[in-house]
Amino acid sequence: MQRVHLQGIAKSFGATKVLEQIDLTIEPGEFLVLLGPSGCGKSTLLNIVAGLEQPTGGRIHFGDRDVTDLEPDQRDIAMVFQSYALYPTMSVRRNMGFALKMQGLSTAEIAAKVADVAKLLQIEHLLDRKPAQLSGGQQQRVAIGRALVREPQVFLLDEPLSNLDAKLRADMRVELKRLHERGRRTTLYVTHDQVEAMTFASRIVVMDKGRVQQCDRPEVVYAKPANRFVAGFVGAPTMNFLEGELALLSDGPALRLKENLLPLPGLWASRGLQVGQKVVLGLRPEHIGLAAADDVGTCPGHVVMTEPTGPDLYVRIRLAGQEVTSRMSPGQAPSPGQKVALELDGKAASLFDVADGQRLN
Missing domain, CATH: 3.40.50.300 (P-loop containing nucleotide triphosphate hydrolases)
Known part of the structure; x- marks a missing residue:
């Protein structure tokens, strides 16, 4: 060798x-x-x-x-x-x-x-x-x-x-x-x-x-x-990208997209990141899931379409004016047009620089 x-x-x-x-x-x-x-x-x-x-x-x-x-x-x-x-x-x-x-x-x-x-x-x-x-x-x-x-x-x-x-x-x-x-x-x-x-x-x-x-x-x-x-x-479906500003809520970090605040539990700024800084948030489809109820820490969205693949169900969801893909189990199966509450896994989130696309966290 x-x-x-x-x-x-x-x-x-x-x-x-x-x-x-x-x-x-x-x-x-x-x-x-x-x-x-x-x-x-x-x-x-x-x-x-x-x-x-x-x-x-x-x-x-x-x-x-x-x-x-x-x-x-x-x-x-x-x-x-x-x-x-x-x-x-x-x-x-x-x-x-x-x-x-x-x-x-x-x-x-x-x-x-x-x-x-x-x-x-x-x-x-x-x-x-x-x-x-x-x-x-x-x-x-x-x-x-x-x-x-x-x-x-x-x-x-x-x-x-x-x-x-x-x-x-x-x-x-x-x-x-x-x-x-x-x-x-x-x-x-x-x-x-x-x-x-x-x-x-x-x-x-x-x-x-x-x-x-x-x-x-x-x-x-x-x-x-x-x-x-x-x-x-890398990844199929591809990673979801949302461009916004870092924000801080009373219970943790969030991403501000125009008038919407998306809570990101588990994420916090590193490498000099600051509140108000513009970033691109990246989340894999498996890190966007349905919440038990629409309460603190969740994001409202509505289902656009579903794509069953057998072991997985890919769900296209309108979130804060943008479409994202969530990977779910077939048993969850929300219907097109249905309003849903979403949880975003901040621990698994990636943050990228708006200008050059390099990883920030």
């Missing part, structure tokens, strides 16, 4: 800057996920680590070795692509063993390694089939197996599950997590799917416009997003 260190990585295509000053360290055996919208630079960064693209600036180290100028086959990596990239005329067995053959391993060594990985991935019965005879999920297992047999120091995956249907994606998420827990290979994984990121990652790197917006454990990225972009990108 190798530590991967990226120092000052930049990349431009002509006048277009794709990556700017990326500094990251992937610890040995860590599963680091690059998460962000299309065009944020995450796949370009992965390709630079792989040696498929050269950085415009910065250096890449695998352990103590500077690999910035080395070809991909000199970096001891294995990569799994979104498109599987299997050789259509070769059997699964030959697809998995081809790289080992190019390395000069004996037939017996290749057969043993392929058999071990096939057993691990439960594809022994597929070894003599061609890719065209396999389902999408089976092809993806073969692509992963082809990478695993090489026993690389660094494992790179570029949206490998995006071509699978929802059930297969869920199944493969479980399998990939198990594989990593068994082998503990240093892994860099690219995705725009936040469920994958939250499932796999030791740490998540959220990227936007070629920059790292936040790098932390999944639970920290979710609960304490570094800025408004991260808060809005």
Whole structure:
């Protein structure tokens, strides 16, 4: 297992800057996920680590070795692509063993390694089939197996599950997590799917416009997003945002939205925040709930629409002239048009700067 260190990585295509000053360290055996919208630079960064693209600036180290100028086959990596990239005329067995053959391993060594990985991935019965005879999920297992047999120091995956249907994606998420827990290979994984990121990652790197917006454990990225972009990108449904002024009631802090005061029990100013300061309040849908009665400490609202999803009910509510989404249990089920009293969980609230969107609390 190798530590991967990226120092000052930049990349431009002509006048277009794709990556700017990326500094990251992937610890040995860590599963680091690059998460962000299309065009944020995450796949370009992965390709630079792989040696498929050269950085415009910065250096890449695998352990103590500077690999910035080395070809991909000199970096001891294995990569799994979104498109599987299997050789259509070769059997699964030959697809998995081809790289080992190019390395000069004996037939017996290749057969043993392929058999071990096939057993691990439960594809022994597929070894003599061609890719065209396999389902999408089976092809993806073969692509992963082809990478695993090489026993690389660094494992790179570029949206490998995006071509699978929802059930297969869920199944493969479980399998990939198990594989990593068994082998503990240093892994860099690219995705725009936040469920994958939250499932796999030791740490998540959220990227936007070629920059790292936040790098932390999944639970920290979710609960304490570094800025408004991260808060809005991570989480489904997205975080609710309300812009107003901090206020102080007799029983605690609140947010003033025009003529409305929204109590925020559990929240209090930190890092120099002051009463009257303009802020953007961020609350996850699960932190807006129905109150037992419309009394002190609650906020009046009315239901606009409901979206049942099975285990959860998403309720769109008009609150202080703005719409917010609340995650409720199906048993609560308020009706469209119904007036409700809401409780806002101030302990879980995020406050962001109005101007630059950075976290304030």
